[in-house]
Amino acid sequence: MTQRYLFVFAQVHEEFRIPELLSIAELNGIEITFPCPLGELDLARPFMVLGLENDEAARLLARRCILIKSICEFYARGRTYAEVHEENRKNASKWEQYIENTTFKFDVSAYNHSIPQRRQRDIVESFSYMALLGKIEMKDPQVTFVCLEEYIDKHGTTRHKHEGDGKCREIFFGRLIEEGSARSLVKKFDVKKRSYYGNTSMEAEISLLMANQTLASPGKLIYDPFIGTGSMAYTTAHFGAWVFGSDIDGRQMRGKDPPYGVRAGAKRLGRKKPLSVPASRPVQPRPDDQPYVPPTKPYELSALATDLVVLARYMLKPGGRLVFFLPTVTEEYEEVDIHTMLCEGMEVVANSLQNFGSWGRRLITIKKTTTSRFPAPVFEPQGGSEENNAENGHVPAHKDFRTKYFQGFKKDVT
Amino acid sequence: MVRLITHNLLACHAKGCTSNNFPLQFKDVAIEIREAEFNPDFLRGFLARLEWGALVDAARQLGDTSLPPEVPDMLDDDFLKSLHHVLLEIHVEEGAMICPNCQHVYAISNGIPNMLLAEHEIG
Missing domain, CATH: 3.40.50.150 (Vaccinia Virus protein VP39)
Incomplete structure (x- = not known):
């Protein structure tokens, strides 16, 4: 059974992204399901929802691919939070197991934008219907829920720090499986x-x-x-x-x-x-x-x-x-x-x-x-x-x- | 690094030297043993690529007689460990390799062989 995973990529060397992913998949005997033909993938966007067999496959990819920042179990996406919450509720079977006795935290961040702290708190609050009973633990929680907003590149325009806040292209939500640990090798092998x-x-x-x-x-x-x-x-x-x-x-x-x-x-x-x-x-x-x-x-x-x-x-x-x-x-x-x-x-x-x-x-x-x-x-x-x-x-x-x-x-x- | 795995892949490539140009013969060598990680899968996979007779002879020239003259049918751990040691842990640091056909001398210095040919030797 294929499950959906949210891939967060470093937005560099875009043309190398899919070849690297396919190479590491081949090396580990992992099958990846893509949502469309490879040529139609939008490499200008850092987020992709791809199909994998299980969490272990996600971990292997995240530990070896230089261009992967993290991989999450995918729960929901949408243009508005209403859409995200609706889909997330439908997928409750994926996160119900974390309601009780599980320490957790929320990571809220954005691509091409920085979300003011107050709205970050509001976003976390908006997920209160999940009724998580575990303790919030900022250090080493058992589960990290990730909420990501994607903004259009505002490069070259003059604006205030948080201008356009909330006017994002799309929102993604999931549970962190693995942070990409291979990216740190870039520093290790610094010439x-x-x-x-x-x-x-x-x-x-x-x-x-x-x-x-x-x-x-x-x-x-x-x-x-x-x-x-x-x-x-x-x-x-x-x-x-x-x-x-x-x-x-x-x-x-x-x-x-x-x-x-x-x-x-x-x-x-x-x-x-x-x-x-x-x-x-x-x-x-x-x-x-x-x-x-x-x-x-x-x-x-x-x-x-x-x-x-x-x-x-x-x-x-x-x-x-x-x-x-x-x-x-x-x-x-x-x-x-x-x-x-x-x-x-x-x-x-x-x-x-x-x-x-x-x-x-x-x-x-x-x-x-x-x-x-x-x-x-x-x-x-x-x-x-x-x-x-x-x-x-x-x-x-x-x-x-x-x-x-x-x-x-x-x-x-x- | 002149390990015996490297030596097993090298032939003389001087102009006109196309037969009896392998394996190169060691001369005046200084060797060093450096431990390497044992990987039986690698050895099994690479076995088909080896010129076995050349490997056994080269090991003998360097004083290691642990390899049998023929590849055994059963690749047990003892055999693979001997092969591992011969292929990957014996390093020829100094000396030379000489072509059995044209006698060209390929010098080894600091563990690196100079395989470059002189002008009159290239085709």
Whole structure:
């Protein structure tokens, strides 16, 4: 039997909300019933009423999803308190058990607004028909009833503190099941608190969302081919996964000599301009005590992406996931861009945009849907595996992204 | 981190070196034992991915002879504990791994192997 639960989300990274929820549900074998097709969910609103099997499912989601603030058992919603009370009375069977011998408190708050204390008291009073007999306990009550008012965003308008009080879009009422405890990890993994970080380190919230897309958990092995300063190793290991990584620039993992400049562009072994005479042995002798650092050249983004997908198909177990950020030019991006990087047996399960204006980055989650084994891919020096070079047609907008970035995304730059 | 689980996934990738390039042979190693959390499900799941002979040989090179030459039919706790120790608790901190085919030397320093190839070795 599915029961209805009120989800309260942090109103940030909206496009990541549903993919994260579905990932953590998949990880725990939880089924979620949505009130409408996923594409029609209104992500501009922080409240959603969704169906779950039981309270335990709600707890598991709230303990792991970074974007969940809390989950309540849903009792009622309405545009006015009259509507809320009417529905709440109809659902009395859900809360009758708390009438006697249960300590309780009410939490009254609003989204996009602050309710004056006096009206907060009035709101609590208006629920007096529930005739709760237990003691009110502000600290550690057995049950917390939650009443939430949702207001339209008044951003950019001048108003008095409590102006428009009561003119809310909708009111929600329920019983608190679990506060989202995973959000506090954002502070725990704050980049500034790490003993070692660099300018390529990813902000904590994003690396946690990314870790959730990988379904990191005990018993999983995760490989980060571009580990850098280890942002992803920190978060995926926190969730219990084994992590190993590699990087073309070992100085960062060894914790010394961080690079400078904006985020380091992807590199591959080789020279930007081929030597006139092919090197048959090391060009310059070097002292024995110095580790050899070979020359590198830029790795064009669309070639890197297609190579990554083919490599992941070779390395992943069936059902395993490849998760990465793809920078894109906002105006030029088309959904088909993502499909140019796919190969047989690899399917996109999520694609969430973090928008920075003229450009953005997309967190892409690709799942290995095949059980076939594939040979180790061979990558051509000019970029792209043999298989992908054979593909033709659409040129994705993320091709030569780095060049476009430094040109300020101007069109017709020659 | 050169644990044996990592070693079991590494092959020489120098230009033209496509056969007999696995497993890499250890040389002049310094090892350290670090306890790791035992997870039998992980081990059972990962078993299919392991090159068993290579793992047994690598463990012997490092002085651990606890693994049987073939994967047993019954995966009992004793076996899984030995596998856990070999795969995840033995860390090669210093030394080198050498390709049995082309003799390329992959140096290990501070527990991190340098798998980068020199210019004349890439395809």
